[in-house]
Amino acid sequence: MSSKFTNQQYRLAARPMGMPKTSDWSFTTEDVRDITGGEIIVQTIYISLDPAMRGWMNEGKSYIRPVAIDEVMRAGGIGKVVASKSDKFAVGDYVSGGTGVQRYWVGAADDKTAAFYKVNAKLAPLPKYLNALGMPGMTAYFGLLDVGQPKAGETVVVSGAAGAVGQTVGQVAKQKGCRVVGIAGGKDKCDFVVNELGFDACIDYKNGSVKDGLKEHCPNGVDVYFDNVGGDILDTVLTRINMKARIIICGAISQYNNTTPVKGPANYLALLVNRARMEGIVVFDYASRYGDAVKEMGAWMAQGKFHTREDIVQNLETFPETLLMLFEGKNFGKLILQVSSE
C-alpha cells in the first residue's frame, strides 16, 4: 500500500572513473510506501552537497561503507516530517539527518543510519543547519580546536577558505585570537572571507603563487594548516610551516577525481625538519560534543560575530551537475541543493 507521496531518487548506477558523469546516476520514480508504527516520512527540503560524497562512490574500505550500486545516493539533508506514526517526531517538525538524494525518506523515526534530529527553524535559517551548525561546522570546529590546538597569536592557514568547512575554520580561529590566512580561488571568494568573515588575508591561488602569498601574509610562518584540498597547495604550505606545526587533514578535494594515483605530499619531510604533525579528522568521532560546538558558534552568530554563506541551487534534477560545482570550485559558500520549499 502506498502513501500519497511520489518519490524521486538519484541512485548510483556505476562507480565513476574520475569526475562523475551523468551516466553514473540513475533517476528513479516510485510511490512512497505507507508507514507503520514508529515510522515517519520526511520530505526533503535541502540536501547538503559535500566533497566527501565523491569518496562514498568508490569501492573499498574507508571510514564509512561505500554507497552500493543502485542504492539511493547518501547525503545529509534537512526535511519536514509529513507523516508520522512515531512519538519522536510530529508532522511539521523540521529534522536534519541522512535524507539521501531523494524527495522523500521513509523509515523508522529512530533509524540509526539516518539519525534524524529536530532543528529549530526559528533560531537559525534552515540552511545554516547544513553549514556551520551541521557537519561542515562540526568538522571545522573540532578539527581546528582538537587536532590543530591553535594558540592565540599563532598563524592559522586554511584552504578551501570560502567553502563550508573553511569559513568556519577561519572564523573560529579568529575568535581564538589567531592570525588567519585563507586560500581560495578567485577574487570574489578572497574578498568575501576577508571583508565579510574577518580573515586577516586571503591568497587567491588562481591569480599568483601560493608560495609568494604565504611569504607575504604569514611573515611568522604557519603554525596550523587546515587542509581541505591536498595536492600542490598542501605541498606548498609544507615549505612554510613552523616548528611543532599541526596540519589537519580534512580532505583532498583536488585529488578525489584523479584517475591517476593520488599525489602524495612530496614535502612531507618538512614534518621531520620541523618536528611537525599531520593528522586526520573524521567528524563522527565528536558526535557526543556537537552540542557544545553549536552552543558556542550559535552564540557568536547571535552576537553578529560569526557569518556563513550558502550557495543554494534549485531542483533535485540538477543534482548531477550541481555536485560537480564542488570539484570545479564553482560554488561560493556551502553548496546546498534545494528540493522543495520550506
Add this chain to the structure above:
Amino acid sequence: MSSKFTNQQYRLAARPMGMPKTSDWSFTTEDVRDITGGEIIVQTIYISLDPAMRGWMNEGKSYIRPVAIDEVMRAGGIGKVVASKSDKFAVGDYVSGGTGVQRYWVGAADDKTAAFYKVNAKLAPLPKYLNALGMPGMTAYFGLLDVGQPKAGETVVVSGAAGAVGQTVGQVAKQKGCRVVGIAGGKDKCDFVVNELGFDACIDYKNGSVKDGLKEHCPNGVDVYFDNVGGDILDTVLTRINMKARIIICGAISQYNNTTPVKGPANYLALLVNRARMEGIVVFDYASRYGDAVKEMGAWMAQGKFHTREDIVQNLETFPETLLMLFEGKNFGKLILQVSSE
C-alpha cells in the same frame, strides 16, 4: 706553531647530485696546530656514518645548517684526548661528540658545536656509544616512546629494522610489551632481528611483497610505524594502519639521493580515514633527557636483554665508499668507520 700531530680530513668539495661521488670530496692533510688555554686535541677513533649526513650535504634550510663547501664533513665520533690545556678533559679520556670526518679535532674543550662529553669504555664497548647509547639510540628511544606512544599489546612496525635506529626501536618496543615486526632487506638481516634481537617477525622487502608480509605478521593491523625509509614502504604501511595509528617520521633513506622530487606518501589520506597521525622527530630536542634513556637501555644491556650490532669498516680513506653502503643497504648494523685503534 704546530703540534706533533698530522691531520687528514674529508672536506665537502661539491654539493652532490644524487648519490655522492668521489669528486664531491677533497682529502686534505695539514699539521694540527698547537693548543692554548682551554683547548684540547681529540684523536678520532670511530666515526658514526648516518643517513642524515646526506641531508647535511645539501644546500637549504633544515634542522641544522648545511656543511659548507670546503668545510670538514660533519660527523659524530668517539675519540681519545691526546692533548689538553683544559680542566674539563685529561689526556687519555674517551669522548663522544662532533669529531667530523678527520683524524684530529682541535678546539675549545667546551665547544658548543662539537659538544664533547666523556664516555666510559669500561661500562660498554666504545662503538655502543655511537649506537644504542648514542644518537641513533636516542632517536629510537624518544621517537618511539614520546611520539609513538606505544601501548602494551599494540603492534609496532619499524623499517630499516637491522639498522642503528631500527634495532633499538624494536627492542624498546618489545620491552614495553608490544608485538614488533621489522622490515629489512635480506634474509640475514631478518634472521638477525628475529633471532638475536627478539622481534616477533621481520619482512624481507627484497624477497616478496611488504603488503603480504604486513597482512601475515600484523593480523591486528599497525598501531605504530617507525619510518626510516620513506618511499614505497611508507606507502604500503599506510594501507595497513589502525584507527588512531601513530607514524614516526625519522628519515627517508630511500629518497635522500633522489635527483627527481621526493616521492610523497600517495596513501596519506589513510591518516584521514583512520584519524591517524604522522609526526617528525629530531633527536636534539631530547638532549636534556638522554641520561634517562642511557640509564634504562644500559640496564637492559647489563641484564642481557638488549643487544646491538655494529658494522665497523676500517680506515679513514674508505670514507667516500663506506658512506654509500648506507644508501645501498649494504651495512648490517650500525655503520661505523674506524680511523685509529682504541
